[in-house]
Amino acid sequence: MSEINSKNNNTGKSPHEWFWLSESSEQTEKFGFLLGKLAKANDVISLDGDLGAGKTALTRGIAGGLGLTGYVNSPTFTILMEHRTDKSGRMPLFHFDAYRLADAEAFYEGGFDEYLGMGGLTVIEWGELIADALPELTLYIRIERTDYDKPDQRKFSLSWPGCPERLTRVKEKFEDESIGC
Numbered sequence: 001m002s003e004i005n006s007k008n009n010n011t012g013k014s015p016h017e018w019f020w021l022s023e024s025s026e027q028t029e030k031f032g033f034l035l036g037k038l039a040k041a042n043d044v045i046s047l048d049g050d051l052g053a054g055k056t057a058l059t060r061g062i063a064g065g066l067g068l069t070g071y072v073n074s075p076t077f078t079i080l081m082e083h084r085t086d087k088s089g090r091m092p093l094f095h096f097d098a099y100r101l102a103d104a105e106a107f108y109e110g111g112f113d114e115y116l117g118m119g120g121l122t123v124i125e126w127g128e129l130i131a132d133a134l135p136e137l138t139l140y141i142r143i144e145r146t147d148y149d150k151p152d153q154r155k156f157s158l159s160w161p162g163c164p165e166r167l168t169r170v171k172e173k174f175e176d177e178s179i180g181c
């Protein structure tokens with residue numbers, strides 16, 4: 001992952017936070033790919049950030065890292081896109097867009113919480129809207145634009161409050177793969 005720019009890595013303000021800068025959608029997808037490779041069954045990733053921040057781009061990379069070959073699009077009009085392992089992939093991806101869910105209650109009412117324990121990886125765009133329904137071990141990722149002069153730059157803020165060790169593992173892997181050659 002030599003193209004991922006790690007020069008802005010730091011440990012964040014708290015030991016449970018980590019920031020890095022993506023310079024392109026390709027870098028974002030590569031980072032997603034790494035997250036997909038490191039994912040375990042029943043993991044949950046909450047993605048936040050404005051429209052066009054890169055939540056779906058990241059999810060596309062995550063799907064690739066799981067070995068899923070189907071096309072990952074924004075599930076905006078469906079709330080949930082299921083990517084099963086019929087053709088490929090080491091575990092299913094349950095890709096949510098919570099934008100049209102009012103709150104955690106709507107998530108429960110739709111029966112969507114059942115997916116959290118179905119042995120796949122759950123990725124939830126706009127996860128903060130249903131924050132109360134997210135499990136304790138959720139990985140939180142916020143994606144923000146940085147500078148109007150740098151339209152392709154995004155700041156990633158990651159925290160995994162229920163399991164900081166796994167965030168450290170992601171960081172270490174990221175740094176390993178950023179070392180060139």
Ligand SMILES: Nc1ncnc2c1ncn2[C@@H]1O[C@H](COP(=O)(O)OP(=O)(O)O)[C@@H](O)[C@H]1O
Nearest residue numbers: 022023024025028051052053054055056057152
């Ligand atoms: N560094 C970057 N990371 C992710 N997307 C980027 C980046 N730079 C530019 N983009 C562009 O921003 C858009 C992100 O769209 P998308 O992933 O659908 O956002 P969201 O799902 O957050 O609404 C895409 O058009 C992508 O090409």
Ligand SMILES: [Mg+2]
Nearest residue numbers: 055056074125
């Ligand atoms: Mg999206």
